[in-house]
Amino acid sequence: MQKLLIGILVVMSTLGSGLLLSGTAFADTAQPGLTLQGPDKVREGYFQLRVDGVAEEDSFVIELASSEQFATVENTFSPLGAFRQLSLSGFDDGRYYFRAVHSGTGEYSNIHQLDVVHYPLWQALSLFTLGALLFISLLVTMLILTRRSARNHKEPSHG
Amino acid sequence: MDEFALDARVGFAIIVVFGLAWITFGWFLGRKTTTHEEFALAGRNVGFAFASATAMATWVTSNTTLVAPELTFQFGLWGMVGYSFAALGLILFAPISARIKTLLPNGYTSGDFIRLRFGFTAWCLFMVISFVYALGWLVSLGMAGGILLQALSGLDYHIGMSAILFICVLYTLFGGLRAVIATDFIQALIIITGVVLVAVLLLTNVGMPEIHQNLADHHPRLLDLLFPAAIMFLFNNIFFGLGEIFHSNVWWSRALAFKQKVAFRAFLTGGLLWLPIPIVTGFVALAAPQLGIFPASPDMVGPTVAAAVLGTAGAVVVFIVVFSALASSLDSLLAATSDLLTRDIYHKHLNRKANDKTLFRANRIAIAGLGVATWILCLPQITTLAALLNFTGAFVASTIWPIVVGLYQPRLEGKYAAGAMAAGTLCGLAGYFLIGFYVAALIACLVSAVITAVGVYMSKQHFDWDLLNEKEHTE
Structure with a gap:
């Protein structure tokens, strides 16, 4: 079963990369x-x-x-x-x-x-704001998790 | 501009000379490698100088030398500045690398972590993402080799692409990660020297007021800080860079190969060294209209402008710098992806009893196989480098949150990590095809973040970190 799944996985990877073969060149x-x-x-x-x-x-x-x-x-x-x-x-x-x-x-x-015809500015700024909020969330999450991990001396026991 | 900066024979001669040098160096460094662990992880004992150099050099790639000018040519100032923010990937990976080294003292790959932390389903998805990205990056590097030769010397794309791929596959095959890191160190010195040289010569040869006037008159959006597509591209590029580094075995294998106390400082230093490079390489593209250079494909603009301004000698410098940058990334990617194939698929799922010698041989076969697969995919020059790379952004950005949270937070269960990666990738791809490449990574990261947050809230497990310390059973 695992070998079959791995086979599918390899084919999917190749297909994923091959999606671009649909091409963007001129006719x-x-x-x-x-x-x-x-x-x-x-x-x-x-x-x-x-x-x-x-x-x-x-x-x-x-x-x-x-x-x-x-x-x-x-x-x-x-x-x-x-x-x-x-x-x-x-x-x-x-x-x-x-x-x-x-x-x-x-x-x-x-x-x-x-x-x-450029995209409307409101659309661009909306995505910019969304990106900024997501990035700040990631930074804050990393900071909290890193500090919490540093405080917890018990984990991992093999470290 | 009607003539190419280099004679095709000169371009090819440089490739042959440097190719032979890298192959000989790779063979020299790899001749004492006897075990698979030495081949794959350089004995887990890489010091600070080599570690910082390999982090910087590997990240200076076709992305920086060809795609940064391409994006500047397309998106103007934001393309140049925004691209340099990809350094955040290396800088934020610094604390993560230290955590990886602590949690997985015997680990080999990023796949090891996903398999042990999140289980088989998440691992399958992660491997699909990793291979799509690895093939995308490998193909972009192969294409970049062909484009470079074509832009500077007019030599057929297929000849340049084949030559560069052949050289990199051969020396990685001989030397393994030790050779990759050592050649990266030399390539980093060449890249930094070359980029500084090009920047100084450009600033002394091209008048800034003339460039500005031409852009303002005929290409005004390139100077516009409210250029809508460029604004949309900015955070997408940051998340793409974070996803590339956080998930890729290229960086995990380095974190595992560096000495315990070195990983954090090395990635931080590598990121800071990398930060100004896209500004310099991107800036040259702004001079293109003033010089009357309108390349056939936007990814040719960087080397073409540099060669036009600096003459034949400058073209040679640019050629060597870009060739070194391509080689330093191609070798790393070949080594890291072949590790994934050998360790995650062959050893952990197909032949669990494989001994060290068998794994060593399998690793080399994987490198050769990847080289052939890349060459086949590079044959049709299907798209531009930036479009190809950003296509993979939808895949890699979906892994950021599951990896960060999975490394620190014991609650997150595998099914939510798998869901975050799958849904993030699919939504990112939808954004890529329905809106444009500049939103794919942003959408993928956003969807993945929401599902990861729900997962942490809903999960009831408390993961035992000791399970990540997997013992080896090879004979």
Whole structure:
């Protein structure tokens, strides 16, 4: 019985670690031409964008604008080396428009629209307060138990 | 930034040179090890200097060198400062380690304590939690090796990951815990020297006003102290760190291996030494936008920025520091997890009559097996390091309260400890998938705390602490 339970235990451990195999990577949907992919909505202000349809020796930049017409390009981002994906962070609440531009041909990708909607502050502060109370409870508990244990000279008898 | 800081061949050459050095050192230290107890617990006689160094070096890992910059890149100032609070895990483990050493003078693993204190059901749950965490951490370390080489030299992820895993498995196989602790001591010196060097060079090479202006203009949330996701992350990270250390056999085996009076001071010193390291490693990520560095994956940001600012020589320093940090954790985790497999599963449940020689061999087979399993799980680069690590937060944070209360309070019965771990883990996982990784450990710890408190109130037993002093029966 114990061996059976141990077998189940080992399988469960492996499955537990394997849960992440469900994956968070982008869907690898190759399309003709320059294409830009990314999430539609994020709640933490950070995200990844990925460009397909660029040869390995070619380069590109990603442009950011606050309007779909790209009247003003507010920032540009270059990927690292030969990577076709890049990570951005620290974005405030708002709607952002991105497009990739082929550095050689000047070809534009599709325009990708992304909404950043941060969690409400009350929710964050509630969890912060809860965490602080729990942490203080743990500290107080450890202090009380350690002192009580130090006072009790009888236990453990083999110590 | 279009070019990699290091030539791929240079990166690989550093791995080969350091790999050979660690393997030879591991073999040298392990050649006189003759018993399983020496192999697993370094003869239970580790002094203060080695003890403090191994505590600090083991905790400086892919977490600190790659994940701290990743979280700073994502969460800004709170990511950097909040990550350093993980030092609380080591600091609060100091009194617990002294208690462990007193209660279990003949103990081998954290599993021993759970089995003897709470019984078989709680032990089963605890082992599931331990192995999920150990595999998660092992995989994150293997991935970090591959990511490091890829970020600095462009070398294929799979080559770097395989090379680092192979080296660490081999020298742990030769040397056991004695080699692990001795190499940790040298790796700790390399890490501290390297981190201080990188910090000084960064501060002299990059202008703080320019970094601040760029962040304020284009990435304002990174400077925002009321960044909601970062605020939610703060205490989650603290509970994750506490859960990692309080439950893991990596730390229990060290507490049991240190001399009686050393454990408390060693963990306290290790924690204080570790505290500023994530601040330094995390700070480099804030310079990324100013330098035009937008990595493919956020966990690449630390080494990439450091290499960009410091040039090729700096890249070599960063590479050696991170490689040492990875090795110091991988070896510890391999040794501690193989102890759990050998002692808790093989010896205590499959072959109770195993003699010392058999256990010694089983321990080495377990190390090799863990290495192969980790390599297979690392092959698909399934997620980012932070997401992988925080997934395990739901598991480990559920063990904090049952362990703390179980070590001191004789009333808590095993069924409540098991319930606290099971319910805490499940609720933490629900939080991970429904809200985000930054609440998993907090929810797990909270649910576990409530059930543990109910357990202390409802339980009627008075546990006899002498039952923890289990005598050995190996031949």
